[in-house]
Amino acid sequence: MSSFLEGRVLPLADRMDGAIKKISAVVIYLTTGILLVALTLNVIFRYILPGGGLNWLNELPEHFFPWMIAAGVILAAQHNAHIAVDFVIQSLPARAARVLAISIQVLLAITYLIFAKVALNVSEIVSVEYSSLLHISRSYAYYALVFLAVGVFLTSLSFILRICLFGLQGLPEPNAEESIV
Amino acid sequence: MIIVLAISFFVLVLLSVPVGHVLVIASGLSVLSSDFLPLNLVVQQMFSQTQSFPMLALPFFILAGSLMMSGTLGRNLIDFAGAIVQRYRGGLASITVVGSAVFGGVSGSAVADATALGSMLIPWQKKEGYPAGFIAANNSASAMIAILIPPSIPLILYSLVSGVSVGALFTAGVLPGLMITAAFVAVCNLSARMRGFPYERKPFEWNKFGLLTLKAGPALVMPILILVLLRFGFATPTEVSVIATVYALLVGIFVYRDMTLARLKSAVLSAGVATGVVMLVIMGSAIIGWLLTFAQIPQTFAQWCVDTLQEPWLIILAMNLIMLIVGMFIDLPAAILLLGPIFVPLANAIGLDLTQLGIIMVLNLAIGLFTPPVGTTLFISSSIARVSIFHATRELMPFYVAAFGILMLFSFVPFLTI
Secondary structure: OHHHHHHHHHHHHHHHHHHHHHHHHHHHHHHHHHHHHHHHHHHHHHHHOOOOOOHHHHHHHHHHHHHHHHHHHHHHHHOOOOOOOOHHHHHOOHHHHHHHHHHHHHHHHHHHHHHHHHHHHHHHHHHHOEOOOOOOEOHHHHHHHHHHHHHHHHHHHHHHHHHHHHHHHHOOOOOHHHOOO | OHHHHHHHHHHHHHOOOOHHHHHHHHHHHHHHHOOOOOOHHHHHHHHHHHOOOHHHHHHHHHHHHHHHHOOOHHHHHHHHHHHHHOOOOOHHHHHHHHHHHHHHHHHOOHHHHHHHHHHHHHHHHHHOOOOHHHHHHHHHHHHHHHHOOOOOHHHHHHHHHHOOOHHHHHHHHHHHHHHHHHHHHHHHHHHHHHHOOOOOOOOOOHHHHHHHHHHHHHHHHHHHHHHHHHHOOOOOHHHHHHHHHHHHHHHHHHHOOOOOHHHHHHHHHHHHHHHHHHHHHHHHHHHHHHHHHHOOHHHHHHHHHHHHHOOHHHHHHHHHHHHHHHHHHOOHHHHHHHHHHHHHHHHHHHOOOHHHHHHHHHHHHHHHOOOOOOOHHHHHHHHHHOOOHHHHHHHOHHHHHHHHHHHHHHHHOHHHOO
16 A cells, blocks of 8 residues: 555655646746836836826736735645644654644645635625726636635645655655744 | 634644644634634635735735845845954854844844854854853844844734834834843843853954945845835835835845846745745634624723723733733744734723834744744754753843843833834
8 A cells, every 4th residue: 555655646746746836936926026016116106107106006916916825825835834833743652643744634635625615606706896997807816715725735635645654754844934933 | 603713723723733724724613613604704804814905015025035135145244243242252142133133124034033143153153162052042032133123024913903004113113122132232241251251352443344334234224224214104014015125136136246046036935935824824813803803802801801900000911921921832923913903902991002012012922932832943043053942941041031121111111112
């Protein structure tokens, strides 16, 4: 069983994780770039143009910020960077710690699967709402939450496999520099 | 509903589930336990935080810090701090303290500060003969200065929950930041005198100092630029964060000439991940805040405190105690977002200025960063210095005394919050 998981399933999980990381990184590059340029231009225009800044530029964060956040949450999950109070799991014997870590990932997978379904439902409800200047449907921003939930769900599945095979050592080491406090 | 929320929150946190996810799961369970609230509420409340324009200041301040810290600037800042304090007793340890103040003006993050300064200074201090426990303690405690000197991510978070302007909070953070710096330099100096730490008296070289000031100048200007833009209303906090990012980019490209595409991509990704971590906590806290307000918990708690404790000074003392205990266990952003909505009505009820409450809150929770059992900067510093947490904690005692002294001053002397 273990050799099947390691030989067949793990390479698939590696490919899936690689794809999730790449997609999330591209979303972060794009949204950060767009928002940085839009907000900088708006500050400049406010002092140059007689009527102040361009209002439609102010609307861009409503559409792009949720995607930047969603990609950040997924990438943080992939890097195991979400902050936890982990002295209990660290003080448990290896076997108990492994069971607890798997249980946490199962709980997260179930939670975010339900979350994805609810977020999709809300996205459909708000599809009739449009932003006032760019006339973009509100549901596009809500899809970011569906993206977030699916990304975290898939990451949890991958982590379950890694913990089963290698224990807690199978998870990525959190990077202190990515903390914000 | 609130009982389900409280129990599930504490159980899941204890079971080591990441705090951001705990907030989402606990609020989801709480909504499910009520007969009349739909699960859509969780999604809508989380989404509402992504539509907040002021919230955009977070990723861009983080990015500005990330861009500044990842280049040659770090070395220049340390050399600048060294030129000021290295010639005094305990000077080598004091570089960490002064370095935290100047780094704080760029990064706004205690963890980034403890990691960056610790990895550069701790090996050097150890080699010069400073006790490993002391330098780990010094590095972990000094990192708290970074979140008081503007830009400060925790103060932005407090601004979001309290409605106090970011400009007022940033200005109010300068004095406690400088006072903690002075107090910790005094701790280093006294410890060096009492314990005979190695010391080499060098004459002050004005030419060298001038050159180092020039090199560190672009970073030293950043907090001043932020304060001026905010206090004089030239731009909103979000716009200032974007200006700070563009400034950091331009400084990297044209002044230090060390900005590469790889460094830029790494800084953007690093800021993206940090944003994801904190925004999940913010989005989860929004639902909990909504549920607590719906159940009128903050108002009931404020009324109970006023009726039971009666005296404002006693209430402030109790608030300090709660914040300290919470800060010892829960991550700083989550603690601010959870305690803010409960303490703001209480502060209003006893006439405590909300800017002062913000400073008290950040001071308390910052002390939690270097207090066991969950002290992030303490863990980082101990691991860099290769010393046990117990040993470092014992060396932290004089730093706790200094930090508590300043905390009490800001808690009970309102005019210090300017």
